[in-house]
Amino acid sequence: MSPIEAKDQAPLSVGRCARLALSGMSYRLLRSGITTAILALAVAFLVHVVTHAIWTDRAQGWAWNALEPTRTADAWLTRLTTPDPVAQVRDSLGGLGPAAADRTAEYTRWSGRDDADVALGAARRFHAVQAWAERLTPTQSAVVLGGLDVSAWLSRLAQQPTARARLDQQLTALQLGPPGAAGRESFDRFVREDWPRLSRAVAEIRDHHAQAIDRLRAADTRPMLRRFLDPGPTLYTQLRDAGFEIREATYRELQAYAAYRQVVETVAATLQDPERRRRVEVRAGSADLPAVMAFLATRRGAAWWSQDVAGAAEDATARDFLTAGQRYTREQRWAAATEGYEPRRPAAPDATPGNKANGEAEPQDAAHGGAAEVTFAGVLPTATWWLVGLSLLVCAVGVSNALLMSVTERFSEIATMKCLGAMDRSVMQMFVAEAVIQGGVGGVAGVGIGWALTAGRGLWELGGLWVHGAASWPAVVVASAVSLGVGVGLAAAAAVGPAWVASRLAPMEAMRVE
């Protein structure tokens, strides 16, 4: 018989460890399965919570942007009948973005007098003060603003010299810089001169706006929606003549929107008729507007409506109903998805030219869409983190228990192994390898389950897998990898304790334990 090559007592190779662990696990399939399942559930929960948060955030941003044309159209239809509110005038005057630029042009024209540029400058300074106020901590804000909003606060400062003096003391005490980046004296001047001037300009602008609305109404007394349905540029010319700064593209969008709203209103009006309402109820299952619009979003429903329900007076075709139904349904879903969503505002403009980005731009000012900025801590509310932590804790207890059982019931096996020359380290290795394999398998399964849950929930809550097109894949992949790591780490950590105890035992003690 060939003599054996005696080397040193060798630690087990990784492959050997894995094979030993796998054959052990296949023998104890049920227990290994349960341990793996617990790990899978924990990882799935973690992955789901985080990816859902990321996806939802992205999806909400996406839906918000998708609703932008509708919001613009709604805003236009409103401002053709009602003057813009004070705050809106103040915010749009000198604001950022193409829409604000149009509005500024319009307002500058309406402010009428030669001090339009002065009003614009005052507005920009006001934006800077507003941005400054937003950066205050809640405590600072309570002390300085005293619970008022910025415009009310400025008005009080303008009227009461004592309040201005008190502000100086407060700023010194809080070690705050002067509001709006410029010097304190410049702020003082702004409060005394520019702020009242701005308020006057805003009032004037609103006055002119009301006059423009009156002119529009004098030209044609039909409701605005109807007037948009007229072919040809008549209304467009009237709008320009009245002083509204509207682009041709916007006008065409408004026409399309008006047509769509008209169809929706026709449908709503039709549902008021009891006889037709009953017929719709039978056919569509419900006579609520959203349900009916969802029904119209199908080819069959639109055709039926245009033939059997729509009266002769309605000149909409089946195609119009179909388009309107689809748009209505889509927008309802998006509106639901963006409920409670706060769009990230672009950075406020700075009053003093040359002092642009002063280096402390808040992260939320960054444009929506930078994947790298998504941090897990920011994605989840604190309460959810508690939930995640607790579930991981419960899972850790469950896994420790399962592995403790696994080690305990294998004491005699461990003892045998030690009789055969296993080092303490080898015993540890085998159990940790087993745990890591279980953690890995459970983790991968958990990531899959987590994704499936998120996809399913996206489908259920936001109405489609289009959500995933808006997903931030790098963030999702990182989140999943971290969760997988947490699963494996959890398993390994849970295994180390029992395996340590088992590996320390003298062989015969271990055998006696049973």
Added chain:
Amino acid sequence: MSERKSENAPPPPPDKPVVIRTLGLRKQYGEGESATHALRGVDAVIGRGEFLAVMGPSGSGKSTFFNMIGALDAPTSGRILIDEVDVAQLSAAELAFLRCRKIGYIFQQYNLIKYMTALENVTVPMAFAGVGGDAARRRGMELLGLVGLAERFDHRPVEMSGGQQQRVAIARALCNGPRILLADEPTANLDFKTGQAILDLLEQINRERDVTVVCSTHDHRLLRLCDRIFWVRDGRIDRVDRKQDVTITAGSIGGGG
């Protein structure tokens, strides 16, 4: 360490090099009044190539003695020297080395690893010795051939009879070429015929390979095979017999000397 001598004189040293030597070996389980004294001072000398039987009634301390000389359990006091090295001085890794290379263990319950095939069971100690892959498999097959189970290498313990399992255990015990084979009641769970085969196998190994075999047993057939017999009683070696001193009649023995 207690220097108190056992009542009996230590067994006479054999005319062979000493492999295992114990000095005043004591083992006690528990503390104080309720303590159980499993061994009460055992001095023994076992020579190279001996075939030794340890006999005694249940609870006499045979298994404890067996565990002590196998370095599977630490004595309360006293010393064990294997190849003249004090086991108590060895580190955990050195103990593992000792158990892996110098001693082969055979248990009453076979203690095969349930989820491994016969061949895998045999190769486990070789993995711990750093021998793997084809070399280990080849040697494992040779040893399974030696114990007559070459064709059953792919069976798991549950698919084998007790005798077959015990033979796999013997093959496993031999795989790293040990100097000492410790067998703790190897035939207790086997029927008469199978037990005989196992004993024959042990004797063959002892003879052909010059392996020291220490066998604790109730099996009186062993008396015919072994060189010496330790009669253990009440935690002490009561008597040491040489084979030629014992007369054996079928099914019963008459002690001599």
